[in-house]
Amino acid sequence: MVSAVWLAACSAQVPEADEARDASPPHEAVSRETSWEGELEVVVVDPPAPVASWEEYFVTEGRQRRQVVFEHGAPAGLRSGQRVKVQGREKHGQLVAQGADVDTHAAASLNTCGPLGVQRSLVILAEFPGMPRPGLTSQAVHDMFFSTTRRSLADYWSEVSEGRTTTTGDVVGWYTLDRAYSCSETSAMRDAAVQAVDADVDFTQYDRIFIVHPMPQEGCRYSGQATLSCGSVQTQDGAVTASTAWLVAEALTPHDRAVELVTHEAGHNLSLHHASTRDFGTEALGLPGTQGALDEYGDVFSTMGRWNLGHYAAPQKARIGWLAASSVAEVDGVDGTFTLAPVVASGGLKALKVRRRPGSSDWLWLEYRQPMGVYESTLGSQVFGGALVHYVDAVTMDGSHLLDFTPQTPSWTDPALLPGATWDDPYSTLSVTVDAATSVGLTVSIAYRQAACVRAPHEVQVTSLAPTDWPGGRPEFEVLLINRDSPSCAPSTFQLATLLPQGWGSDRVPTQRTVAASSSVYLGLQTYTPYTTVPGTYSVGLSATRDGHTVQGTASIDILARCVLAPPTVTVSPQSVTAAPGTDVTWTVSVTNNDAGGCDWVWYDFYSSLPARWDTDWSDWGVNLPPGGAFTFTMTKSIPSTARGSHTVDLSIVKDEYGTVWSDTFTVDVAEPLTRAR
Known part of the structure; x- marks a missing residue:
């Protein structure tokens, strides 16, 4: 049996009709639902x-390669090499999809190139005809990838992985491609580069492909881009499983800048996302479940952040197997004192993984940096004096999030928690103290304290799940109840009551709810609007009372005029026509959605089955129209060469989830054209 898992889009999904009403152009023509199945390629564009950055998604099956755009944000966990099925609407040659169905068994068997062991790299130097060759020499490129005497990708991977990974390989070229390629044609550029070198290269000997190419005349949207993990690459040697990275030659100077870029893109090839910073203002870490402000490339102590030569962060190393289990101490609710070795040291404890709250999936990762080796020594000096801390929760996914333990300064060059400092988490009982720092180790004490209870006002936040509804509708709301008491306080019980406009109803809401200190809970609020509701803006919410103190939260919703359905207006020209056998006849059709303004958008499909065995070509198969919206399309019939006489042509317009709302017939008289007598 095939094992599959549905990956739902990360962001909240807006109902299609409402999103279309807000964002779509008034005459948007979209094809009907379809699905694509094949191998996924994920490309990170830097x-x-x-x-x-942004990510681009492609599905390949056989010789067909199609781009996928996720309408509500890409699902988490997508990688190149996965076998997927995506379903959605085809638009301008792309599939606008809701999610991806991943065949986990097929993905595991296909994606065989991993982050451990010797990585076999091929670097292709590709030049474009009619353009000057980039100034890089083959030796300079070889040094940035494979040198053992200066900084390089091979040396970086060897140091950061403690010898678990390095790379060897070859630099080939320069090869002149068949034409100049833009930076939006990277798949075709890869095909051309592979074809150019195929006679000289055995691709079965490589699992990492790097393409160095000139800056196109029109410029380039990236310095580098890379596939997230490995996938199939077609060559004359057959399909090989390899990752790909594209590097702009002009960005590969000077040497250290080139190594920064190469180690970054190669990190994506190993499945790593970016090293970000997570800012909570005056706090080092905010309320659990809150995101704070993210700077995607903000970590200047990891090469996966804004260009630098720092090690990949500890949680990323651990995920790809570059930290031994014995090198990571997991601390979960038990006090202790630990000594961390520098990340470059041979052996020792390299990371603390500390659970923030009992039962949560929120972890703080502590590591110790020292100016040892040729990479860490390039970093800002403040981090050499204390603990560098990254946070992992549901927001982090496969990236890393650096925290700032000197939030009183505006800079992110001094984020370390220094000796003598204690951080008491205001939202849990966790306490972290850096006791001492020397060149050989950092001593850290972890405690789960018993502090005095500090009560704080609670909060109620209400969000409408749709911006509009209509009389007789069922608007839904989401309520967030936040208990901001300090972590050592006992749970509190809140008395709840709905806040509804006069005459509105709702499903039963619990009369009370108990919430732990420094925690929050979500509640659903289903309401009902009377059919007599006057269109306008209304407030809906919830009140929460504790010890006589009441807090209210509300959200606004616009009630529009009730939807009244009406048949569309359709005009067709011509109604009748005379044509010769073997020719085409085209009808121009205009359709107008006459539903009232409070109605949703409507999808109309177009159908024609008569005359039998006449081919039909449509300018559009269907259209999505708002109330009052109009659209014009064409229907073309090909008359068989054997046809003669009068024929009936039919046309039906079908409303999605409703049925046929309009149909008519037209006449085509087929006759041989008159010829002049000699």
Whole structure:
């Protein structure tokens, strides 16, 4: 049996009709639902100014490669090499999808190149015809990848993984490709580069492919981009499983800058995401479940952040097997004192993984950096004096999030928790103290304290799940009840009451709810609007009372006029036509959605089955229209060469989830054209 798992989109999904009403153009033509199945490729695109990256998704089956755009954000956990099925609407050659169905068994068997052992790398130097060859020499590129006497990808991986991983390989080229490629044609560029070198290279000997290419004349949207893990690459030697990275040659100077870029893109090839910072303002770490402010490339102590030569962060090393289990101490509710060895040291304890709250999946990772080796010595000096701390929770996923334990300064160059300092988590009982720091070790004490209870006002936050509804509708709301008491306080019980406009109803809400200190709970609030509700803006919410103190939270919703359905208006031209056998006849059709303004958008499908065995070509198969929206399309019939006489042509317009709302027939008289007598 095939094992599969559904990966739902991360962000909250807006109902399709509401999102279309807010964001879609008034005449958006979209094809009907379809699905694609094949091997997934995920490409991380790093712009020249590292502020915000983006990911691109492609599904390949046979010779067909199609781009997938996830309508509500990509699902978590997608990797190149996975076998997926995506379903959605085809638009402009792309699939606008809701999620991805991943065949986990097929993905595991396909994705055979991993982050351990010797990585076999092929670097292809590709130049474009009609453009000057980049100034990089083959030896310079070889040094940035494979040198053992200066900084390089091979040396970096060997040091950071403590010898578990390195890379060997070859640099080939320069090879002139068949044409110049833009930076939005990287798949075609890879195919051309593989074809150019195929006669000289045995691709079965490599599992990492790097393509170094010139800056196109129109510029480039990236300095480098890379596949997230490995996938199938077609060559004359057959399909090989390999990762790919594309590097702009002009970005590979000077040497250390090149190593920063190469180790970053190669990190994506190992499945690593970016090293970010997570800012909670005046606090080092905020309320559990809150995101804070993320700077995607903000960590300047990891090469997966804004360009630098620092080690990959401890949680990322652990995930790809670059830290031995004995090198990580997990601390879960038990006090203790630990000595961390520098990350570059041989052996010793390299990381503390400390659970923030009992039963949670929130962890703090502590590590110790020292100016040892040729990579860590390039970093800012403040981190050499204390504990560098990363946070892992549901927001982190496969990246890393650096915390700032000197939040009183505006800089992220001094984030370490220094000796003599104690951090007491204001939202749990966790306490972290750095006792001492020497060149050989960092002593850290972890305690789960019993502190005095400090009561704080609670909060109620209400969110409407849709911005609009109508009389007789069922608006839904989400309520967040936050208990901001200090962690050592006992749980509190809150008395709850709905806040509804006059005449509205709701499903029963619990009359009381108990919430632990420094925690929060979500509640659903299903309401009902009377059919007599006057269109306008209304407030809905919940009150929570504890010890006589009441806090209210509300959200607004717009009630629109009730939806009144009406048949569409359809005009067709021509109604009748005379044409010759073997020719085409085209009808121009206009359709207008006459539903009232309070109605949802409507999907109309177009169908025609008569005359039998006449081919039909549509400019559009269907259309999504708002109330009052209009759209024009064409229907073309190909008349068989054997046809003669009068024929009936039909056309039906079908409303999604409703049925046929309009149909008519037209006449085509087929006759041989008159010829002039000689």
